[in-house]
Amino acid sequence: MEFAAVVLPHLDAAYTLARYLTRNDADAQDVVQDAALRALKYFGGFRGTTASDGRAWFLAIVRNTAHTWRHQQHGGVGVTEFNEELHSDHVAPTDPVAAVDLRKAVDALPLEFREVIVLRELQGLSYKEISDVTGVPVGTVMSRLSRARKRLQEALT
Amino acid sequence: MTHPNLELQLDAYLDGELAEAEARELESHLAQCPECTRFLDSRLALRSAIKARIPALRAPDTLRQRVRGLQRRVRIPVMWRSLAVAASLAVVAFGGWQLGLRRGVGEKGGGETLVAEVITSHVRSLMPGHLTDVPSSDQHTVKPWFNGKLDYSPPVYDFAGRGYPLLGGRLEYVGGRSVSALVYGRRQHIINVLLWPSDRGAAGAATQTRQGYHVLHWATPDYTYWAVSDLNLAELREFEQLLQQADSAAAPR
Numbered sequence: 428m429e430f431a432a433v434v435l436p437h438l439d440a441a442y443t444l445a446r447y448l449t450r451n452d453a454d455a456q457d458v459v460q461d462a463a464l465r466a467l468k469y470f471g472g473f474r475g476t477t478a479s480d481g482r483a484w485f486l487a488i489v490r491n492t493a494h495t496w497r498h499q500q501h502g503g504v505g506v507t508e509f510n511e512e513l514h515s516d517h518v519a520p521t522d523p524v525a526a527v528d529l530r531k532a533v534d535a536l537p538l539e540f541r542e543v544i545v546l547r548e549l550q551g552l553s554y555k556e557i558s559d560v561t562g563v564p565v566g567t568v569m570s571r572l573s574r575a576r577k578r579l580q581e582a583l584t
Numbered sequence: 585m586t587h588p589n590l591e592l593q594l595d596a597y598l599d600g601e602l603a604e605a606e607a608r609e610l611e612s613h614l615a616q617c618p619e620c621t622r623f624l625d626s627r628l629a630l631r632s633a634i635k636a637r638i639p640a641l642r643a644p645d646t647l648r649q650r651v652r653g654l655q656r657r658v659r660i661p662v663m664w665r666s667l668a669v670a671a672s673l674a675v676v677a678f679g680g681w682q683l684g685l686r687r688g689v690g691e692k693g694g695g696e697t698l699v700a701e702v703i704t705s706h707v708r709s710l711m712p713g714h715l716t717d718v719p720s721s722d723q724h725t726v727k728p729w730f731n732g733k734l735d736y737s738p739p740v741y742d743f744a745g746r747g748y749p750l751l752g753g754r755l756e757y758v759g760g761r762s763v764s765a766l767v768y769g770r771r772q773h774i775i776n777v778l779l780w781p782s783d784r785g786a787a788g789a790a791t792q793t794r795q796g797y798h799v800l801h802w803a804t805p806d807y808t809y810w811a812v813s814d815l816n817l818a819e820l821r822e823f824e825q826l827l828q829q830a831d832s833a834a835a836p837r
Contacts, residue, residue: 431652438651442643456647457772463651468712496772529637547599548634554601573595580630 430470433481434463440482440550441489447545448493450534462492483552487560490542497538532582540575547572590620598627650814653796654710698810701758703797705765706776706812709754715774716752716767726753730764736781738764739807741830748775748823758810768823775813775823782808791817800824804831 434441441462445455466488475481533544542561546552557572558565590613596602597610614621709715718729727740733755742750751767756778763780782803789802798820800811809827813820 434651435648438643438648439641442647443641446641452644454771456644456650459643459647460650460654461772463654464710467654492772499771529633533638548631549638549640554596554599569592569596572599573592576595576627576630579634580626583630583633 430467433470433473433475434466434485436478437482437485441485443549444486444489444542444545445493447533447541447549448490448538449496454496458493458496459489461496462489465492479556483556483559486546486550486552487562490560529579529582532579535582536575536578540571540578543568543571544575544579591623594620594624595627598624598631650796698759699792699794699799699801702776702778702799702810702812703794705756705758705778706774706797709765709767709776710774715754717754719752721750721752723750726750726766729753730755734762734764736764738766738779739831739834740766741827743768743823743826743830746826747771748826770813770815770819770823773813773815775811775815775820777827778810778812779807782806793817802828804828804835806835807831 438459441459442455445458445462446452449455449458462485466485469488473481473484475484533541536544543557546557546560552560554565554568557568561568563571590610593602593606593610597607602610614624718726720726720729721742721744723740723742727737730738730753738753740750740753744750748768748770751769751774753767754765756763756765758778759780761780763778766777766779768775768777782805789800791801792799797812797814798817800809800820802809802824809824811820811824811827815823
């Protein structure tokens with residue numbers, strides 16, 4: 428497969444993911460451009476054969492680039508490690524503004540919940556693909572997805 | 585209350601991720617469990633709300649063009665390889681290239697060729713593995729690296745505190761001579777700074793934009809500077825100011 432055939436068809440998906448991870452259009456564009464550059468660099472290592480292989484592969488690069496971007500933005504300060512227990516269902520009452528707008532509610536989710544929601548609900552990836560993109564086990568994908576949905580439902584009501 | 589231990593299963597069922605046998609088992613449970621059925625309904629409501637209220641995003645055209653541009657860049661090495669095969673062709677190409685350089689240095693309007701060279705140098709540096717010969721954010725590592733490689737020791741600064749971290753340096757061949765290239769970062773953007781000792785009566789300042797890259801040029805009594813990046817012009821100018829201030833602070837009185 429050619430680089431163009433692997434990356435270009437998934438630019439909308441890449442931008443969507445980056446947009447939700449950075450919460451900002453300009454940064455999302457920077458992240459996708461940088462991810463594309465990285466994708467070029469690592470393209471020799473891409474072993475996929477189908478379009479969805481390419482999507483998961485490219486989205487994983489976008490996701491990692493966005494995480495690097497986030498650490499650079501915060502200079503490593505104030506970025507607390509995600510803790511499955513700490514970020515359970517009992518923290519933070521729903522933001523009243525978020526309740527009005529579902530999209531804002533997605534933006535208000537912790538990063539680790541946001542990415543699984545975007546990958547599943549907006550882009551229709553399978554659990555296995557989400558696991559490949561995020562690098563966390565399928566079981567963790569399932570529990571994060573379930574908790575993220577619970578929060579969004581609270582925002583809906 | 586839903587059976588909490590079933591929530592993950594119900595989500596997986598809705599996502600079509602359950603194996604056939606598990607799905608049948610869950611369906612027979614659902615048939616007799618109103619709580620779990622309500623849970624499933626609420627999830628379905630969420631799904632349709634997301635579909636209805638969260639519009640699909642499209643990558644902006646500018647981004648699409650930028651990524652297509654990246655892709656064109658990777659074709660260049662392939663072109664060079666085919667040139668290498670046809671040796672005679674390569675000699676012609678190299679001769680022409682040198683001619684272009686000579687003109688660039690000699691003529692008054694040579695700035696045009698230099699701008700093109702500066703951009704080419706920038707684009708080439710963005711190809712995998714070409715950015716730096718000495719990757720370091722430490723100016724005291726980068727500056728001495730040029731010793732013995734150039735007949736001058738370029739001033740190297742780190743503006744990490746101002747959001748323009750030093751990423752490293754490399755050797756370049758521009759304007760018919762070996763020159764130092766310093767690489768700085770700004771968020772995801774790369775800024776290449778090419779500099780060499782000023783000729784007497786070196787040209788003043790200039791700004792150009794080509795192929796989506798901004799090129800700034802200025803000269804101090806000691807050095808001729810070229811800065812090139814896809815960073816927005818305002819920030820690139822701010823970066824130029826930082827360099828000029830650092831230079832005048834370092835200049836002997």
